[in-house]
Amino acid sequence: xxxLSETPLDxxxxxxxxxDVEAGGFAAFEGWVRNRNEGKEVRSLEYEAYPxxxxxxxxxxxxxAKDRFGVIHAECTHRTxxxxxxxxxxxxxxxxxxxxxxxxxxxxxxxxxxxxxxxxKKEHYVDGDSGWVNCERCAAxxxxxxxxxxPHGHGAAPVQPAAYYARxxxxxxxxxxxxxxxxxxxxxVVGAGGLGAAALPALAAAGVGHIGICDGDRIEISNxxxxxxxxxHQAGQPKAAAAADYLRALNPFVQxxxxxxxxxxxxxxxxxxxxxxxxxCTDNFEAKFLLNDAAIAYGKxxxxxxxxxxxxxxxxxxxHREGPCLRCVWPEMPDPGCVGSCAEAGxxxxxxxxxxxxxxxxxxxxxxxxxxxxxxTMIFFDLLTLRTRRVTVNRNHSGCVCQSGKKELAWESHxxxxxxxxxxxxxxxxxxxxxxxxxxxxxxxxLDCPNLAFPASxxxxxxxPMSVDQRTVLCCSRGFxxxxxxxxxxxxxxxxxxxxxxxxxxxxPTHVAP
Amino acid sequence: xxxHVAYYAKLREERGCSEESLDTETATATAxxxxxxxxxxxxxxxxxxxxxxxxxxxxxxxxxHAGDTVVFIPPVAGG
Ligand SMILES: [Zn+2]
Numbered sequence: 262x263x264x265l266s267e268t269p270l271d272x273x274x275x276x277x278x279x280x281d282v283e284a285g286g287f288a289a290f291e292g293w294v295r296n297r298n299e300g301k302e303v304r305s306l307e308y309e310a311y312p313x314x315x316x317x318x319x320x321x322x323x324x325x326a327k328d329r330f331g332v333i334h335a336e337c338t339h340r341t342x343x344x345x346x347x348x349x350x351x352x353x354x355x356x357x358x359x360x361x362x363x364x365x366x367x368x369x370x371x372x373x374x375x376x377x378x379x380x381x382k383k384e385h386y387v388d389g390d391s392g393w394v395n396c397e398r399c400a401a402x403x404x405x406x407x408x409x410x411x412p413h414g415h416g417a418a419p420v421q422p423a424a425y426y427a428r429x430x431x432x433x434x435x436x437x438x439x440x441x442x443x444x445x446x447x448x449x450v451v452g453a454g455g456l457g458a459a460a461l462p463a464l465a466a467a468g469v470g471h472i473g474i475c476d477g478d479r480i481e482i483s484n485x486x487x488x489x490x491x492x493x494h495q496a497g498q499p500k501a502a503a504a505a506d507y508l509r510a511l512n513p514f515v516q517x518x519x520x521x522x523x524x525x526x527x528x529x530x531x532x533x534x535x536x537x538x539x540x541x542c543t544d545n546f547e548a549k550f551l552l553n554d555a556a557i558a559y560g561k562x563x564x565x566x567x568x569x570x571x572x573x574x575x576x577x578x579x580x581h582r583e584g585p586c587l588r589c590v591w592p593e594m595p596d597p598g599c600v601g602s603c604a605e606a607g608x609x610x611x612x613x614x615x616x617x618x619x620x621x622x623x624x625x626x627x628x629x630x631x632x633x634x635x636x637x638t639m640i641f642f643d644l645l646t647l648r649t650r651r652v653t654v655n656r657n658h659s660g661c662v663c664q665s666g667k668k669e670l671a672w673e674s675h676x677x678x679x680x681x682x683x684x685x686x687x688x689x690x691x692x693x694x695x696x697x698x699x700x701x702x703x704x705x706x707x708l709d710c711p712n713l714a715f716p717a718s719x720x721x722x723x724x725x726p727m728s729v730d731q732r733t734v735l736c737c738s739r740g741f742x743x744x745x746x747x748x749x750x751x752x753x754x755x756x757x758x759x760x761x762x763x764x765x766x767x768x769x770p771t772h773v774a775p
Numbered sequence: 776x777x778x779h780v781a782y783y784a785k786l787r788e789e790r791g792c793s794e795e796s797l798d799t800e801t802a803t804a805t806a807x808x809x810x811x812x813x814x815x816x817x818x819x820x821x822x823x824x825x826x827x828x829x830x831x832x833x834x835x836x837x838x839x840h841a842g843d844t845v846v847f848i849p850p851v852a853g854g
Contacts, residue, residue, distance in 0.1 A: 456854045544854030568853040569784040590825060590832060595850035606785075608853060641783060641848070646793050650781070650846065653831040722818065 263319025263378075264338045265310050270349050279334040284356035288363035290371050292351040294344050302387040308341045308350065311379040311419050315339070318421070322373040330366040332357040337370055339380055377514070379419040422514050426468055439629045440468055444514070446628045449473035449536035451524055451552060453500040455608065456542035456566055458488040459617025460624075464540075465508040467625055471516050472508060475532055476500040477523035478739070478766075487610030523763070524548050526670060529555045538627060540620045541565040545741040550594045553578060553587040554671045557663050564623045566616045570606055573616040576639040576654070577623055578663075584636035585656040586663040605699055605718050612644055678747055679762035680734050693733040695725050697743055698765075708736065708765065717742045720749065732757045740764035776800070776841035780811070784849045786824075789817050804828065805835045807845060824849055 262278075279287055296303050323335040334356045344350060353370045357363040422440075429435050446469050450457050453476040464472055478500050480491045490507045491500070501519040508517045520532055524543070529551060533539060539561050541552045549565065556563035556578050563578040565587060578586045619642075626633045634640070634651065641650040656663060662671040685692055694712040696703055703714060715725040717737065725746075727733045733755070735743035740763045747760040781794040790811075801807040804826040811817065826833050827846040839845060 452854055454854050542854055544852060546850070546852045549852060566854070567851040569851040570788070570853075572783060572787075572851075573853075574851060591850055595823065595852075606853065613854060641846075643783075643793055648793070650827075651830060652827050652846075655832065 262336060263316055263323055263374075265312055265315060265341050266338050267340075267342045270338055270340065270352050272349075272352065275336055275338060275352055276354055278336050279354045279356040281333045281356055283358065284333050285358050286360040286363050287354065287356045288360065288367040289352065289354040290367050291349050291353075292371070294346050294348045294350055296346050298384055301384070301390075303346070303384050304387050305343060305345050305385045306350075307343050307383040307385070308339070309381050309383065310339070310341050314419065314421060315378045315380055318378050319374060322370055322377065325373070326355070326366040326370050329369065330357070330362040332362050332366045335366060335370060337374060339374070339378070341380070377422065420513060422468075425512065425514065429467065434629060434631055443468045443625070443628055444470040446538070447471040447473070447536045448538045448540065448624055448628075449475060449520075449533060450540045450542055451475045451532075451548065452542035452544065453488075453504040454478070454484065454542060454544055455487040455610070455613025456544075456568070456617035456620060457504070457540070458490045459614040460540050460542055460621040461504055461508055461617075462490060462511055463618055463621035464624060465512045465515050465517070467621070468512065468514060469624070469628070470514075471518070471535075473518045473520060473532075473536055474501045474504050474508075475520040475522070475524055476504070477521055487608060487613050489610070489614070524551060526551060529670065530559060533559050533561050536561065538562045538564065538624050540624060542617060542620065546594050547741060547744065549587065554662055556580060557586055558668055558670045560668075562627060564620045566620050568608065568612050568616050570608060571612060571645045572641070572643040573612060574639060574641045575616060575619050575623065577627075577636065579627075579636050580663070582636045583656075584663075585654040586661065588661050589654050589656050589663060590639070592661065615644060616642075678744065678751070678760055679740070680759040681762050682768055685734055685761065688732070691732060692759075693727060693731050695727065695733060695735050697725075697735050697737050697746055702738065706738075706765070712736070717746050720746060721753075724753070725750070727755065727758070729755055730757065732759070734759045734761055736761040736765050738764045738766050740767075778807075778839060778841065779844040780807075781844065781846040783846065784851050785819060786817060786847050786849055790815055799839075801839065803836050803838055804833060804845060807839060808835075808847060811847075819849055 294306055319337055323337060326332060326335045332355050336354045339351045353367050355363045355366045357366065426440055430437065430440055448464055448469050450461055453461065453474050461474065480495050480498050480500055480503060482496050485491060485493065491503055495503050499521050501521040505517040505519045508515065522528065524532065533555055539552060539556060541549055541563055543549055552563060557580050560580050562581065565578060566573060566575045578584060637654045639652045639654050641652065685694065694710060695715050696708050696712045697715055697717040699716045699718060713726060735747050735758065737743040740761060743760040743764065747758050750758045776799065778797055778799060779794065780797055782790045787793055799807060801810055805821060808821055821835060825848045826835060827848060828837055829844055
């Protein structure tokens with residue numbers, strides 16, 4: 262039974278309630294009031310509960326624990342009111358036939374209680390200050406908010422999962438069991454741009470329990486027309502943190518983790534390891550091929566999408582089902598000349614919104630085990646004609662990474678291709694600097710050093726004005742286009758061409774068009 | 776013979792339409808693309824594209840038959 266107690270807990274009585282002749286062991290957890298929290302010295306604290314709902318939700322958790330781990334008795338009591346240092350704030354006790362279940366159930370109960378039961382903690386500090394803290398139930402970990410700015414207010418009746426998910430729980434394919442699956446799912450979204458800005462809220466609102474956001478970029482004004490989770494006043498802020506804030510405010514029942522860095526061959530394994538499904542919401546081939554290879558190597562399901570102006574494509578790489586991969590279609594990363602980025606080709610904001618939502622749908626279909634298209638289907642969707650084309654991808658060239666069976670990254674890094682701005686400056690004019698951004702981008706944020714202009718989009722019809730012997734560095738806003746072009750020029754016989762690593766944005770974050 | 780041809784992404788832009796019906800005697804995907812490239816001035820080479828015949832990725836030397844749908848697909852990476 263779950264209960265709330267205004268008075269100090271009677272441990273003997275609580276423990277006695279778990280005794281049973283069939284039980285071979287007992288595990289307990291006690292949460293204590295300690296003297297420090299996040300660097301502040303705590304004098305005492307206060308717990309406030311929303312009793313009717315707390316008891317209902319607490320008992321639901323205990324029933325789940327019994328169901329899930331097959332334990333005999335599960336008890337939990339949480340204090341309310343004023344507590345002094347060293348007081349017991351919460352007590353969990355479980356008896357079971359064997360110790361394994363007892364420990365696991367105990368852990369499950371305390372984690373779920375912290376997350377789901379509407380109980381708030383107010384700390385009184387030695388310095389006379391006080392504050393509501395550690396609202397894990399709001400999934401606001403590390404998101405220090407005070408009482409006044411609390412998204413749903415402690416005074417009001419807290420939101421309940423059953424109410425939040427009511428319309429979705431009605432679906433026979435979802436129901437409480439499906440909702441529970443979503444709550445235990447871990448999905449990583451790489452790229453919090455146009456696709457990610459649509460996929461992320463859909464995943465969070467559906468209740469995907471743990472969501473990761475990987476993006477090293479900052480919000481630009483020109484992002485806002487398609488990345489509608491960000492607001493004008495957030496320009497210049499890191500996208501990952503801003504997106505996480507949005508999701509936490511949207512759904513208090515999910516946990517959000519940020520990875521505010523660019524995906525690289527060096528960090529991709531650590532990034533993916535904790536997740537079951539990865540959404541490729543990136544906007545460049547380098548990241549797409551890296552994610553493809555990483556999904557194969559580390560056995561992750563990858564939901565990939567790419568858009569172009571008014572159309573896009575979506576493809577699921579599922580190594581668990583031995584499905585084909587991106588390299589089954591494009592064995593080599595395509596050359597720079599044949600693709601337009603959003604900056605070059607333009608995009609209507611609704612297009613990535615459609616495809617990002619489709620990516621979240623693919624993830625939900627997999628998590629809920631809903632009916633879906635065959636694994637080897639690549640979908641091409643033209644939003645002008647609304648024609649959908651389902652193309653079968655055959656796993657037909659035996660050299661593909663998806664058939665190598667290797668559990669290591671097949672990615673080749675391009676060491677020696679990139680130069681830092683420090684290296685460019687150190688060359689003191691010995692390096693020819695070519696700005697390969699499009700004209701409008703250059704005008705919006707001119708590069709303030711001697712340079713030649715050569716928009717990447719005219720390649721390969723024209724070559725940049727450079728000689729084979731001249732050491733040359735290409736610059737674009739983020740270092741993707743310049744890297745493509747440098748690779749292509751090296752292939753075309755220019756060994757002394759380099760790419761400015763991370764692009765011009767690393768120099769003047771607010772002065773470079775995306 | 777009559778076939779159906781569709782274009783995506785940059786090819787659609789360059790052709791100015793998403794799809795069209797053609798009367799052609801070209802025997803393979805390669806020959807068809809070369810013909811269309813000459814006619815419309817496509818900037819992409821065959822090596823930069825994939826061809827889909829009747830909703831399946833196909834080899835460039837695959838034969839084309841009357842009534843087939845042939846789709847030319849450039850790589851796309853926007854997001
Ligand atoms: Zn493959």
